[in-house]
Amino acid sequence: MPNVPIVQNILAANERIAQDIHQQLHERQIFTLNLMSSAGAGKTTLLEQTIQRLQTRLEIGVIEGDVETSADAERITLAGAQAVQIITQGTCHLEAHMVQLALQELTMDSLDLLFIENVGNLVCPLVGTWEKISK
Numbered sequence: 089m090p091n092v093p094i095v096q097n098i099l100a101a102n103e104r105i106a107q108d109i110h111q112q113l114h115e116r117q118i119f120t121l122n123l124m125s126s127a128g129a130g131k132t133t134l135l136e137q138t139i140q141r142l143q144t145r146l147e148i149g150v151i152e153g154d155v156e157t158s159a160d161a162e163r164i165t166l167a168g169a170q171a172v173q174i175i176t177q178g179t180c181h182l183e184a185h186m187v188q189l190a191l192q193e194l195t196m197d198s199l200d201l202l203f204i205e206n207v208g209n210l211v212c213p214l215v216g217t218w219e220k221i222s223k
């Protein structure tokens with residue numbers, strides 16, 4: 089049998105940070121929802137409508153993930169919630185360390201509800217296909 093090197097727990101660092109985030113949110117009793125769907129599915133619209141309906145009763149924060157722009161965070165701020173934009177510069181998902189940094193920008197002690205709008209995760213196959221078509 090050939091001796092093949094095996095790398096295990098490649099996501100261990102991500103997992104440790106994720107657990108730390110989980111503990112912080114749990115200690116502060118911040119109910120958190122991670123929204124994931126394709127680009128254009130209506131995530132930001134749903135958040136705008138939810139914020140407008142709940143903002144007099146709950147302190148809401150939103151972490152926005154986007155490949156390139158801060159347009160969604162601007163929409164969320166206009167709707168009346170605290171927002172932080174993560175621009176991934178081409179990465180199609182959010183990693184735990186990105187969320188950890190974004191959390192530091194929110195006033196966590198006052199938050200009741202946190203939404204994470206994940207990067208529209210079908211955007212990358214779309215971008216790849218578009219690049220091939222447009223060549």
Ligand SMILES: Nc1nc2c(ncn2[C@@H]2O[C@H](COP(=O)(O)OP(=O)(O)O)[C@@H](O)[C@H]2O)c(=O)[nH]1
Nearest residue numbers: 125126127128129130131132133134160205208
């Ligand atoms: N007809 C219809 N359009 C919607 C609905 N929700 C969102 N949209 C539209 O779909 C587009 C993308 O919505 P957006 O919330 O930005 O999607 P996101 O990329 O998932 O955040 C916008 O032009 C919205 O106005 C819906 O329930 N019905």
Ligand SMILES: [Mg+2]
Nearest residue numbers: 131132160205
């Ligand atoms: Mg959006």
